[in-house]
Amino acid sequence: MWKRFGGRAAVAGVSFSVGEGERACVMGPNGSGKTTLLRMVAGVLRPSEGSVFVCGYDVWGDGWREARGLIGYASQDPPMARRMTGMEYITIVGGLLGLSPGAARREARRVLEMLGFEDVLGRVVARLSGGQRRALSIALALAANPEVVVLDEPGSGLDVRARESLWSALRRVFRGRTVVFSSHDPLEAESESDRVLIMHRGRLAAWGRPRELIERYAPRPRVRVWADRVPGVLEPVHQGPGFADYLIDAPGDVARIASAYSESGILVERIEVLKPSLREVFFAVTGEEMD
């Protein structure tokens, strides 16, 4: 897929496939093209070039009607009239998506109960938090019982506990479905997906199973030393404000690094061991730190 806005490519030649029942997570720095990619996959933004197939149907060709009936999509911040209640939103927008009012209400309520957000139905949108609005749009995306679910940052804007309970419910809701979602959280990506796609400046920088990506791009642990200077004898692999990272190859390396700091008279605030994770993969392939 390609998507150009004016002369600029937001998505530049990205190809991937997700198997039936698999969950794929799209990661990438801000502006790397995640939302644009998901919108093309979900059938709401036409690619400048390329195609999307869902269950064999061409989303942007003659299979659009069938394909769109198979996809449930929740955008990052869907437009909602502030004076509508959650129930009115589900009924009206569900109607636009072809759901009968009864089915939309019944199915959305079922999903919201699973998510622990059933009280949003009776409240006006203006009074809902970002997380509650997100739950409402996820419920609508799932109300038609889609085969394929596309969710743009379902966990964003939620605190750690709310995110954990959302995911424990989503795991049940997602069972048997194919899911493509985006995330800024490497732990969420690692634990909730079978495959990870890392976007960088519109291109696919890495694609694979989380473990394979870690093995390929970040097999060695690092230590991060927090101090205001770096000893001249050491070569950090990465430096940021107030910290420097070093690769660890042998058991004595951490002690060797710590003594280089003390021998240079540099006060160390703290030392962290960074276990290889998608965070390190992300850094290795994009050159950028995750949030």
Ligand SMILES: Nc1ncnc2c1ncn2[C@@H]1O[C@H](COP(=O)(O)OP(=O)(O)OP(=O)(O)O)[C@@H](O)[C@H]1O
């Ligand atoms: N409708 C549009 N018109 C013009 N440019 C756009 C449009 N939508 C996205 N872009 C541009 O395309 C690029 C990719 O944007 P996109 O929203 O897909 O990134 P993203 O990875 O989802 O970012 P974020 O993590 O901040 O949500 C950005 O430079 C953005 O400004």
